[in-house]
Amino acid sequence: MSDPFIQNEQYNLIKEQVMLVKESRMQSLPPSVLRAVIDLAQSKVMYAFPEATTEQLKLLQFTTLQTNEAFDEYMQRLREWVQPFPVISAEQLKSLFPKQKKLRLPELSDVDFGRLTYLGWNDGRSNQKLIICQYEGQLIGIACKPSTNTKKNICAFCNQFTDVTYCVTITKAKQAKNPDYYKAIGTYVCVDSKTCNEHITSQEALHTFVHTALQT
Ligand SMILES: [Zn+2]
Structure with missing residues (x-):
């Protein structure tokens, strides 16, 4: 049998389609x-696994399932x-934010590392939202300043309409017209x-x- 091949966000996609x-x-x-709905749902799942082996594609098949119990077993099996997500030690976390000595x-x-696409947390003391994710084979840490007010809007990452803050991070790119300032980017993210x-x-x-935050 092959190694784990489903990422957290792919599991969520399958769950959504099921x-x-x-x-x-x-x-x-x-x-x-109903047949068309099932076929479309199945193809959306398959589409998310362009590199899956025949064996893996077989595991992802749900078109023949008939009962809610069978669907629940399928999700459990997957x-x-x-x-x-790679298990990270406190030391590793700190090393991703070398300039922040007082980071909480x-x-x-x-943390349930089995259900993570990114590790995110709010540090109320420094008023920051910290995000760690795997990007191009490396663990990357991004520090953001969230807006002080929380509101209902669509989170850019998960697309849910929920409590979000506007999170701004400073990129490494300079502003074209004002080389003394670094460019900032912002987006709504779940609290x-x-x-x-x-x-x-x-x-x-x-x-x-x-990618934008790391741009130089
Ligand atoms: Zn979200």
């Missing part, structure tokens, strides 16, 4: 319509194939990183944010 199928099965849809670290023993990680279905927006 939920959609389960809900559609409860409605009295014409069989051909949990075993989820690749956990998250309670690492409370609660744990729920964000439970809903994120793609790394795309997160990686775009990190």
